[in-house]
Amino acid sequence: MRWSQVFIPTLREAPAEAEVPSHILLLRGGYIRQLASGIYSYLPLAQQVMLKITRIIRDELDRMGAQEFALPALHPAEIWQESGRWEVMGPNMFRLKDRSDRDMCLGMTHEEVFASIARNELRSYRQLPQIWYQIQTKFRDEPRPKSGLLRVRQFTMKDSYSFDVDWEGLDRSYRKHYDLYCRIYDRCGLRYRVVEASSGMMGGSQSHEFMVLTEAGEDMVVYCACGYAANLEKATSEQEPVQDEAGPETPRPVATPGQKTIDDIVRFLGVSASCQIKSLIYRFGDQSLLVLVRGDHQLNEAKLHEVLGGEARPARPEEILAVAGADAGSLGPVKVAGLRILSDHALEGRRNLTCGANRNDFHLSGVTPGRDYPAEYFDLRVVQAGEACSRCRSPLNIHKALEVGHIFKLGTKYSESMGATVLNSQGREVPVVMGSYGIGVERILAAAVESGHDDDGIIWPRSIAPFDCLICVVNAKDGTVVQEAEKAYRKLQELGVEVLLDDRKERPGVKFKDADLVGIPFRINFGSRKLALGKVEWVERATGKITEIDLADLVAHAGSLLLADGGPAVA
RNA sequence: CGGGGCGUGGCUCAGCCUGGUAGAGCACCUGGUUCGGGACCAGGGGGUCGGAGGUUCAAAUCCUCUCGCCCCGACCA
Known part of the structure; x- marks a missing residue:
């Protein structure tokens, strides 16, 4: 091509709305233009890059024996109602009505559509396994689009789906995708890490995310030289034992006027944060929960959701007062009536701790879990950098990262709700065991720019350069x-x-x-x-x-x- | 949704506080000089100041409403 004939509108200055390097450089380099919040047009150079990336993806999938489909982006509400996700997706789903006033939506993902094909067409284990994929536009009405192409409302996704007769088959399909994804990102010239992840709204039993370490990313990954790597939402660690303080051996109220935070109590009472209990009240459905973590720890809400099997939210000030009789800053687990108490493991077996007294301006010292209050114990805390790896005890690293791919073992969630069954070799009808696997194509492009640029501009990996x-x-x-x-x-x-x-x-x-x-x-x-x-x-x-x-x-x-x-x- | 910020030629911004002729640089057009790291000179075109309403003799400027965009918090490829 001749530059004089290709439309490459470069900009000398960065448009004001751009902040992260990939956004600035893609705008300045004449690759993209914004149409609306989270909606971008790809100009000829970006289109070349997109084609390069999708070519690599297709090549690898086809080589693995996956079959390319092209499903509709426009869906009837019914299939989403069947899976239950018409409700679950909430405002993230773009919804519309057709001329006959029927509910429709724009596809956020395609488990439902693929499952509907599977249930109509797959009859026997002899037809399995199947791996079906497409490279197609997805629509998600993100609460907050940001950072150019990093989080948008319309994007291109390679999504594939595996169908197996049993869980062993799913394990094989999953492993194939894991290896496949590594090859794809390698060929795209990205440096990435594969991390254990939680499945979120997709449901399912196991999942891995493919992460590119970059400051522009929105996730945090925890990793160790030994190979352990997990999303911060999922990560665990070993902790050094903490020496319990000497204390009254029985809860004793202490006046703490105006002292509300953990740090306040450290200064006021001289009790270290690791010997305090941080008490948080959450609302889960119509019930209130008391959630406890060590004073120097942070609650990991993703883990809490996992434990509860649903979303909990922090209680509002008036709800806290109604439940505990005190404001946030003076809360504690001793003598709270009718509250389910969920505690992080780090408090198990500790003695003589300090916590709020559920009475403003008072705390309790000498509190011992188990003796002074009952609790259910779970892993609820956020891992911190430098803590020991639970596999090898080396210090853990934490870094910001951008998710460029995610693979899920869905199991039978969709096949059961949508009735996708086959006869197995014993002639028994069983739900198909599914996996789903996604790659964000634009994110590969943006991640390549994030990790390949200098003050003068973009430095493309050779394989995906325009x-x-x-x-x-x-x-x-x-x-x-x-x-x-x-x-x-x-x-x-x-x-x-x-x-x-x-x-x-x-x-x-x-x-x-x-x-x-x-x-x-x-x-x-x-x-x-x-x-x-x-x-x-x-x-x-x-x-x-x-x-x-x-x-x-x-x-x-x-x-x-x-x-x-x-x-x-x-x- | 909560909080913060910004909307003025294609781009970056000034002007707004303290109402009175809409500006600069870059880009664009014409002519000339330049020609290995975003040239220079001369001339020129282009703006309902996001939109609506209000106050006023007079509104880019003050007030109200509204729309859009960006950033910070809860979600995802």
Whole structure:
């Protein structure tokens, strides 16, 4: 392609709405434009990248024996009502009515549609396993779209679904996808981690997320040199034992006027945070819960939801007062009537702790769990960096990360609710065991920019760059330069190299700035002075390294460098 | 949804507090000079100041409402 004929509207300055690097650079580089909050148009360069990524995804899935479908994005309400998710999805689902006033929606995901095909068509275990996939647009009315392409309301997802007759089959399909995803992200040039994750609204028994470590990410991942890695929502750790303080051996009220926070009590009573009980009141449905964690720990709401099997929310101030007779800051588990008490394991077996007295401006010291209050124990705390890995006891790391893929063992959740059954080898009717697997295509693109850029612009991994290389006509008025560049352009194209020719009548500085911004991995400079000596410059975008090569060797050089491997591209 | 911020030529912003002729840089068009890291000179085109209502002799500016966008908290690829 010729730059003069491709629409690449680069911007000198970053639009005010962009904050994260990928958003800024994709706008400035002329890749994307925003249509509305969380809705973007992909311009020709971005479309090239999207095609590169989907080509890799297709290639890997097809090689695995998965079959590509194309399902509708527009769904009738019925199938979502059958699975129960018409309600569950709430305002995240784009809903509309057709001309006959029937409820419809835009697909957020396609378990229901695929399950409806499966239940109508799959009859026998002999037809299994099946792996079905599509690369298609998803619509989710996110509460808060943000960061350019990182969280949007319309996006492209590769979603695949496996159907097996039993759980062993699901394990195999799941493992295949796990390995497949690793190959896909490797080929896309991403550095990622696979972490244990919670399944959220998808339901199911086991899931892994594929995470790219980046500051722009919205998740936190916990990982260890030994290979342990988990989403912070799911992560566990070992803790050092804490020395209990000496105390009255029986709960004793202490006046603590105006002292509300854990830190207040540390200063006021000289009791360390690890010897305090943090008491939180939550509402779960129409009941109130008292949730306890150690004073220096944080409650992990995701774990609480897992334990409860549903969403709980923090109680409002007036609810707290009604339930406990005191305000937040003076709450505790001793002598609270009629409340289910859920405690983190870290409080089990401790003695002489300090907590609120359920009376404003008073605390209790000498509180011993079990003796002074009953509790159910669960893992409810947020892991903190530096705590010991529960596998190898090394200190854990925590880093921000962006989720680029997620695989779930769904089990029979959808096949049961939607009646997708087959006869097994014993002739018994059993629900199909399903898995579902998703890749966010735009997120791969955005993650690549987040982890591949410098002050001048984007640095694409070679495998997903919009072009393999750029020929820069440095001196556009020099007829010989133009002629030779055109000749090289044609030769490289014939060789099968995807090359962009910057044939614009611009000054060199403008072209260099644009080239760096757009981020094509290699730039070949055709300049008057060097060309007179029979040389051109081969410039590597990532390093800025310039190699002079003989014009006569250019095609061979490019061919060996750009068409070589076929294996994983290097970022 | 709660909290904060911003809407002024295509882009970045000034002007608003203290009402009185709508501005700058970049981009764009014409001519000229430049030509290896976002050139310079001269001339030119382009804006219902997000929208509606109000106050006023007079509103980009003050008031009310509304829409949009961004950011911070609970969700997800």
